[in-house]
Amino acid sequence: MDGVTYWFRHSAEPRAVPLGRRFAVNGLRDWGLEHMSESVTLIASELLTNAVEATGTTKAGLSRGERETLPLVAVRLRVCSRTLTVEVWDTSRTLPRMRTPDADAENGRGLPIVTLLCERWDSYRHPSGGKVVYAMLPLVRPTVVIAREMADGAGGAVEPDPRAARALSPTNSRRVSTDSPGWNG
Numbered sequence: 001m002d003g004v005t006y007w008f009r010h011s012a013e014p015r016a017v018p019l020g021r022r023f024a025v026n027g028l029r030d031w032g033l034e035h036m037s038e039s040v041t042l043i044a045s046e047l048l049t050n051a052v053e054a055t056g057t058t059k060a061g062l063s064r065g066e067r068e069t070l071p072l073v074a075v076r077l078r079v080c081s082r083t084l085t086v087e088v089w090d091t092s093r094t095l096p097r098m099r100t101p102d103a104d105a106e107n108g109r110g111l112p113i114v115t116l117l118c119e120r121w122d123s124y125r126h127p128s129g130g131k132v133v134y135a136m137l138p139l140v141r142p143t144v145v146i147a148r149e150m151a152d153g154a155g156g157a158v159e160p161d162p163r164a165a166r167a168l169s170p171t172n173s174r175r176v177s178t179d180s181p182g183w184n185g
Helices: 016-030 034-055 064-068 110-117 143-151 162-168
Strands: 004-011 072-080 083-090 120-125 131-138
Touching: 004 016, 016 034, 016 072, 034 072, 034 083, 034 110, 034 131, 110 120, 110 131
Parallel strands: none
Antiparallel strands: 004 072, 072 083, 083 131, 120 131
16 A cells, blocks of 8 residues: 555646646545545645745746746655655755734745644655655545445444545556656655
């Protein structure tokens, strides 16, 4: 089950955020984990926004030439030991810190949102440069499957969801780029 990975990279610009959300939805769908899309896409969006702000530009409508000069950001989804991990890499070595935003502040809410949605988040400086911020979520079965099992009298002993088994299959590993996203593992 280890090593089931799906990743995406893009220039560090605002456009990377909606593309990263779409990437996450597609990866979860490929693995049969669509029911986790809402939390995972919000986490990916918040972490990508932070990465773009830390290393790229917030200017929209860049030309191709301008985009090619920007550093990269990357997102990786990994399924390992009943956990889905959302990782975002960027070129900044400055680790994020939790802030308490003022009520009228326009930013500063990303990590508190991530904290509410995941089991654990953390960050580290990558040995080859930059940093990785990650959030870990337990793999969960859709509520519909649990309700159906309860109606069928399955009680506490429940067979694994076949969609989760498909997600755990090493043959479901896929990349959307031919180059390394910037980290190993």
